[in-house]
Amino acid sequence: MDDPDLRTVEELCRLQLAAQRLGCTVRVCDGNERLRELIVFAGLDDVFLDSVGSEQEDA
């Protein structure tokens, strides 16, 4: 996870989908700023990030 990109985000989405089917959720908690930025840019912050500290962009 040194170099997260859109593919990483997509893999996380796939993982989330699988987890949700098992009644679980995947959260991104580590300090990888780049991954967090990608998630926020893709509009997926509420899917993966805890609300504290996540950039809120919704109008």
Added chain:
Amino acid sequence: MSNMAASSTAVDIEALEHYRPELTGFAYRMLASVAEADDAVQETFVRAWRAAGTFEGRSSVRSWLYRIATNVCLDMLRGRQRRARPMDLGPSSPPEARFLGAMEPEHAWVTPIPDGRVFSSDRDPSEIAEERETIRLAFVTALQHLPARQRAVLILREVLHWRAAEVAELLDMTVPAVNSALQRARAALASANLETRVDAVHPDHAELLARYVDAFERYDIETLVTLLHEDAVQSMPPYPIWLRGADSIGRWMLGPGIGCKGSRLLPTRANGRPAFGQYRVDPNGGHRPWALHVLEIVDGKIAEFHAFLDTERLFPAFGLPDRLPS
């Protein structure tokens, strides 16, 4: 070297060139700058070339390239302020020089792109018509400011090609809600904060544009103002000032803008819209670059008039001469 040799057999690298115009258009929509879009496409090709050996042909070359380009653009956008137009940042000002404000750096603004860079001639005319709409300055700005949920749906559906049912499940939405979010995203991008529909380029505009050039070159502001909508907008990036109202624009032109008297205009096209290279009188003879005008026409009149003053970057990009002889 052996990797490169092997990779060149998986994808026809030369064929990638074919995608340059549409990838440039895509990158421009994400980045709102021609120079950055060029860099992004170059980087996309470099990454594609390096990764060509791993391309498995499960998706089309086109969607593979788009995926790489999206990554490149996201990289470039990381941690950066989104580009904007003066109208997005504050209220309009009175037409006086003291409200001009300080020039903002180039990277603060959405900047125009020449049509020739994004519309390849071998595309279907209906596709080109749609492209013209989605390359407009206002659209490019709107994309950068789309609400998160709509952007997520747009990226998952149109960049990653997820099925609506999968997106719905991931985002805990219904399929109709996903489709509606996608439609709203597209609608937001299509209307791009403009209350009125902007006319596509139309042959009838030729006459309006001829009158615009004539009035501007004669500096007949009284006539020029009649070609504008009453609530027309003028901006002058990189200055943050913008004006609203034909009357206000007229007063600017006869006041702080009086140095534009005697200018000449050369036609070009930017963002799918009519545009002109404006040359001011050079005291040493001839005319020198002053601004790139980009116009929005609504219902047969000019609704927006944007004069981009960064001619050093823009005129070469638009193939406009660096001076006009006397």
